[in-house]
Amino acid sequence: MQKYFPQASRMIYGCMGLGGGWNTQPVAHQDVQQAHRVIEQVLSLDINVFDHADIYTFGKAETVFGRVLKDNPSLRDKLVIQSKCGIRFADESGPKRYDFSAKWIERSVEGILTRLNIEQLDILLLHRPDPLMALEEVANTLARLQQQGKITHVGVSNMHGHQIAYLQSALSTPVVVNQLEMSLACRDWLEDGITTNSKANCSSGYGSGTLEYCLLNNVQVQAWGCLAQGIYTGAKNQNNADAATANLVNQLASDYETSPEAIVLAWLMRHPANIQPVLGSTNLQRIKHCEAAMRVTLSREHWYLLLETARGHEIP
Numbered sequence: 123m124q125k126y127f128p129q130a131s132r133m134i135y136g137c138m139g140l141g142g143g144w145n146t147q148p149v150a151h152q153d154v155q156q157a158h159r160v161i162e163q164v165l166s167l168d169i170n171v172f173d174h175a176d177i178y179t180f181g182k183a184e185t186v187f188g189r190v191l192k193d194n195p196s197l198r199d200k201l202v203i204q205s206k207c208g209i210r211f212a213d214e215s216g217p218k219r220y221d222f223s224a225k226w227i228e229r230s231v232e233g234i235l236t237r238l239n240i241e242q243l244d245i246l247l248l249h250r251p252d253p254l255m256a257l258e259e260v261a262n263t264l265a266r267l268q269q270q271g272k273i274t275h276v277g278v279s280n281m282h283g284h285q286i287a288y289l290q291s292a293l294s295t296p297v298v299v300n301q302l303e304m305s306l307a308c309r310d311w312l313e314d315g316i317t318t319n320s321k322a323n324c325s326s327g328y329g330s331g332t333l334e335y336c337l338l339n340n341v342q343v344q345a346w347g348c349l350a351q352g353i354y355t356g357a358k359n360q361n362n363a364d365a366a367t368a369n370l371v372n373q374l375a376s377d378y379e380t381s382p383e384a385i386v387l388a389w390l391m392r393h394p395a396n397i398q399p400v401l402g403s404t405n406l407q408r409i410k411h412c413e414a415a416m417r418v419t420l421s422r423e424h425w426y427l428l429l430e431t432a433r434g435h436e437i438p
């Protein structure tokens with residue numbers, strides 16, 4: 123990402139929690155106030171990349187963000203803003219579905235720009251692969267949106283390497299980002315490499331070789347769900363391995379004189395793929411605790427100890 127946006131921060135703030143919840147109630151004054159507080163906190167920590175999607179809180183996350191930008195117009199040029207399209211919820215026309223048609227992508231981008239109160243989106247991500255995608259149609263649509271100055275770059279989310287390569291084959295612009303679920307709890311991206319050449323490799327829900335595809339092709343990897351909903355940092359544990367990992371995370375936080383959140387994120391960031399964590403917390407203190415990961419470099423031994431403890435057993 124630094125290649126395209128040299129000013130971009132290492133961490134990203136994910137805006138899914140803004141907007142007052144997944145309901146049809148209109149945006150309230152307090153939702154805008156919350157967005158003001160969160161954005162102020164995030165910027166004070168030198169995080170300037172913001173992740174959106176047209177669907178987050180049914181568009182309200184973008185709406186409150188847009189209100190903040192309206193109140194502070196000079197802010198726009200200091201930020202890198204990305205959003206996603208392609209997921210449609212069930213409605214009178216049909217069930218939940220993905221839609222990469224020209225009509226839907228263009229309509230989504232118009233909505234994103236209006237809600238965010240901006241003229242150009244820095245990166246448009248295709249949210250989840252649409253099996254009915256017509257390759258040329260998508261390529262032409264994205265090229266048109268770029269020519270119109272509505273989007274600058276194109277990215278994807280939840281795609282494996284072959285899907286990106288296929289899409290890339292028709293695009294006149296590079297895919298600059300792939301956003302995947304990655305955390306100490308969601309480790310398929312690592313297990314893919316570690317368990318290769320063994321039967322254990324079969325259970326992965328992750329497209330084999332995706333990380334390597336991204337590294338070889340300069341596709342920035344971004345990690346959603348990077349805090350694993352807090353299961354290692356204070357939220358309720360799911361099982362024994364989670365509880366043991368939470369204890370270890372606490373111990374390491376004390377050893378490294380940092381926060382548990384910083385240990386969980388430093389584990390992701392220690393990987394040479396330069397993974398960008400997408401922070402989803404709306405808790406101001408927790409956001410600060412996350413940012414502390416910028417100053418933690420885990421030893422190889424601690425990195426593997428965290429991996430082994432989260433897995434619940436030794437690596438092969």
Ligand SMILES: NC(=O)c1ccc[n+]([C@@H]2O[C@H](COP(=O)([O-])OP(=O)(O)OC[C@H]3O[C@@H](n4cnc5c(N)ncnc54)[C@H](OP(=O)(O)O)[C@@H]3O)[C@@H](O)[C@H]2O)c1
Nearest residue numbers: 136137138346347348349350351352355356357402403404
């Ligand atoms: N591309 C995709 O398909 C996709 C999918 C999902 C999300 N995303 C992006 O990634 C971002 C982060 O995703 P995420 O929110 O799923 O991941 P996350 O960062 O793993 O989880 C954040 C959530 O966990 C809660 N949490 C964290 N620590 C906690 C603790 N100790 N106790 C209780 N709750 C705790 C937070 O609540 P508080 O707010 O109270 O801290 C927040 O609701 C989103 O904002 C969005 O931008 C992308």
